[in-house]
Amino acid sequence: MPNTPKLQQQDFPILFELGSPGLCAVSLPKSDVPQTNLSDSVPGDLIAAEPPSLPEIGELDVVRHYKKLSRRCFSVDGNFYPLGSCTMKYNPRINERVAAMPALANLHPYQDERDVQGLLEMMHRLKQYLAQIAGLADVSLQPAAGAHGEMTGLMMINAYHRSNGEERKIVLTPDSAHGTNPASCTICGREAASVRSKADGRVDLDDLRSKVDDNTAALMITNPNTVGVFDEQIAEIADILHARGAQLYLDGANMNAILGKTRPGDFGVDVMHYNTHKTFSTPHGGGGPGAGPVAVAKHLTPFLPIPRVILKDDGTFGWESNEPQSIGKIRSFFGQTGVLVRAYAYIRALGHDGLRDVAECAVLSANYLAARLKELYDLPFPSPYAHEFILVPRAANHGATELDIAKRLIDHEIHPPTMSWPVAHCLMIEPTETESLDTLDHFVAAMTEIADELENDPDVVRSAPHTMPVRRLDEVEASRKPIVRWPAD
Numbered sequence: 001m002p003n004t005p006k007l008q009q010q011d012f013p014i015l016f017e018l019g020s021p022g023l024c025a026v027s028l029p030k031s032d033v034p035q036t037n038l039s040d041s042v043p044g045d046l047i048a049a050e051p052p053s054l055p056e057i058g059e060l061d062v063v064r065h066y067k068k069l070s071r072r073c074f075s076v077d078g079n080f081y082p083l084g085s086c087t088m089k090y091n092p093r094i095n096e097r098v099a100a101m102p103a104l105a106n107l108h109p110y111q112d113e114r115d116v117q118g119l120l121e122m123m124h125r126l127k128q129y130l131a132q133i134a135g136l137a138d139v140s141l142q143p144a145a146g147a148h149g150e151m152t153g154l155m156m157i158n159a160y161h162r163s164n165g166e167e168r169k170i171v172l173t174p175d176s177a178h179g180t181n182p183a184s185c186t187i188c189g190r191e192a193a194s195v196r197s198k199a200d201g202r203v204d205l206d207d208l209r210s211k212v213d214d215n216t217a218a219l220m221i222t223n224p225n226t227v228g229v230f231d232e233q234i235a236e237i238a239d240i241l242h243a244r245g246a247q248l249y250l251d252g253a254n255m256n257a258i259l260g261k262t263r264p265g266d267f268g269v270d271v272m273h274y275n276t277h278k279t280f281s282t283p284h285g286g287g288g289p290g291a292g293p294v295a296v297a298k299h300l301t302p303f304l305p306i307p308r309v310i311l312k313d314d315g316t317f318g319w320e321s322n323e324p325q326s327i328g329k330i331r332s333f334f335g336q337t338g339v340l341v342r343a344y345a346y347i348r349a350l351g352h353d354g355l356r357d358v359a360e361c362a363v364l365s366a367n368y369l370a371a372r373l374k375e376l377y378d379l380p381f382p383s384p385y386a387h388e389f390i391l392v393p394r395a396a397n398h399g400a401t402e403l404d405i406a407k408r409l410i411d412h413e414i415h416p417p418t419m420s421w422p423v424a425h426c427l428m429i430e431p432t433e434t435e436s437l438d439t440l441d442h443f444v445a446a447m448t449e450i451a452d453e454l455e456n457d458p459d460v461v462r463s464a465p466h467t468m469p470v471r472r473l474d475e476v477e478a479s480r481k482p483i484v485r486w487p488a489d
């Protein structure tokens with residue numbers, strides 16, 4: 001096919017090109033059961049004429065191959081990740097130790113509740129901690145991600161309005177909202193409508209007032225928001241919504257900035273989700289695993305998902321499903337248990353004061369970086385910032401874009417920050433609380449050097465990265481025509 005893109009040549013062979021016939025990474029014992037005839041149990045059209053052509057290679061060569069590849073990967077354990085809105089902080093090893101304890105890791109979701117009392121107690125306590133941190137009445141641990149938490153929260157809001165005989169159709173989101181917010185509205189059969197933000201990043205209250213009416217189900221707001229600004233008008237925003245019977249939903253992706261400092265329930269939030277894989281350090285994977293527990297105010301508790309973990313009158317823990325107004329089950333088994341264990345370990349290790357320190361250090365780190373970089377780059381929103389801030393390359397920078405700067409940072413062994421969102425041409429920088437002053441200063445030095453290159457040698461920025469095994473890729477081509485199989489043709 002003339003337009004088929006070519007697979008980029010690696011500088012070392014892939015597994016399929018290594019090895020030789022007869023080599024094997026494992027030695028299995030001879031089978032002691034009779035061979036079955038495949039065609040007796042599998043429909044003929046599903047049986048390939050030839051067995052698949054798999055690599056034949058020894059174990060040591062497989063190990064070396066993957067080790068070599070792994071050394072090329074960026075990771076939080078190896079590199080600074082100033083990834084705005086995503087809170088990529090270090091995962092303390094104690095969380096991993098606890099989650100790997102055989103007494104937890106080897107449990108099976110079908111085990112009788114009498115056999116898993118320890119886990120149930122942990123989940124019950126975690127619910128209480130999360131409710132306390134939120135200043136809200138109760139929590140569901142079921143949602144498997146932030147976006148899943150959004151959907152769960154909106155389902156509860158819909159159920160609440162229905163219980164009042166209302167079918168409210170509109171969910172408002174500020175124009176700086178994360179894309180998952182309007183997507184969750186649509187998935188819940190609601191229509192998303194945008195509310196304007198002012199130049200300082202805060203919600204335009206006049207625009208909000210003009211849009212809230214008896215058809216408004218909720219406003220979904222992120223606070224601090226995605227431009228790194230804490231909107232102090234939040235209690236007033238809650239009043240505007242509540243006056244018309246609408247609910248205030250908090251996207252808790254940025255809880256890292258306010259842990260132990262303020263509680264969403266105290267500023268009028270009715271329902272919120274956490275992203276445990278951001279706020280409580282549990283690892284981000286490629287789209288998972290995560291957990292998005294949802295906390296709700298008292299009037300929404302009847303709608304929480306089932307089954308719910310409860311402390312029974314006899315002092316044991318168990319599951320309760322007899323909740324007639326519940327929205328039902330939204331996740332198989334009990335949620336992402338291993339991730340919840342890590343979040344629990346993190347909260348227990350830090351305690352109340354430690355969690356408050358997290359927020360203070362995260363905010364201090366972001367404001368430190370902003371103060372050190374403000375002479376070299378444009379900062380479109382006024383300080384002070386919360387835990388992240390937006391930075392824009394100066395217009396006079398010889399055509400170099402935010403992408404070029406992000407790529408040049410790779411040469412300094414720094415992971416690119418979030419780019420081009422939520423405002424055009426920006427980099428969104430979130431250093432988190434876990435980075436040392438030395439690392440923050442290394443970032444400042446890199447950004448200073450790049451600012452100098454932009455003035456004196458912009459081509460070196462435009463053609464970065466220069467030090468990586470893979471140079472500048474055609475990202476549009478790569479995402480439109482990904483080659484995900486071998487051989488490519």
Ligand SMILES: Cc1ncc(COP(=O)(O)O)c(C=O)c1O
Binds near residue numbers: 178
């Ligand atoms: C502000 C905000 N809301 C929601 C989400 C969605 O969270 P998750 O990726 O856990 O589904 C994100 C994720 O980056 C986010 O930054």
